[in-house]
Amino acid sequence: MKFKKLSEAEFDVLNVLWSFERPARPIEIVPEINKIHAWSISTVNTLLDRLTNKGVVKLEYIGRYRYYEPLMTQNEYFRRNMDTLAGRLKDISPVGQIASFIDSADVTEDDLNEIERLLQEARARLNNKQ
DSSP: OOOOOOOHHHHHHHHHHHHHSSOBOHHHHHHHHTTTOOOOHHHHHHHHHHHHHTTSEEEEEETTEEEEEESSOHHHHHHHHHHHHHHHTTTSOHHHHHHHHHHHSOOOHHHHHHHHHHHHHHHHHHHHHO
C-alpha cells in the first residue's frame, strides 16, 4: 500500500486516536484534541473522514455510534514515513540519516538506550545471516 501523506491536522487527530488504545467516538476525541486546537466536532469529523478515506483509520458503527480506530500503530506509521523519506534521500547514507535525526530531535537518555538496544538487535540479525 502506498503511504499517504497526512496533513498536520490529520496527524494530530491520529495522535489522539493512538492515545486511546481502543476505538473512540468523535465526542471523546474532541476534548483531547481541544487541548491543542480549538476545533468543533464537525472539524474533527471532517478530519476523521479524511483519515478513513486515506486508509489510515477504520470506521465502525456500533448501534448508531461511529467508532474510529487507527489501522496502524505509531511505530508502523513512523516506519512507513521513514521508508518514504529514506527513498527520497537515497543519496544520504543510513548513518547520515540517523545522525541528522539525532541532531535535530530532543533525544533523551532513554532514547539513546533504546537506540543502542535496536542497534544490538540489528547486529544480531546481521550475524545470524552470515
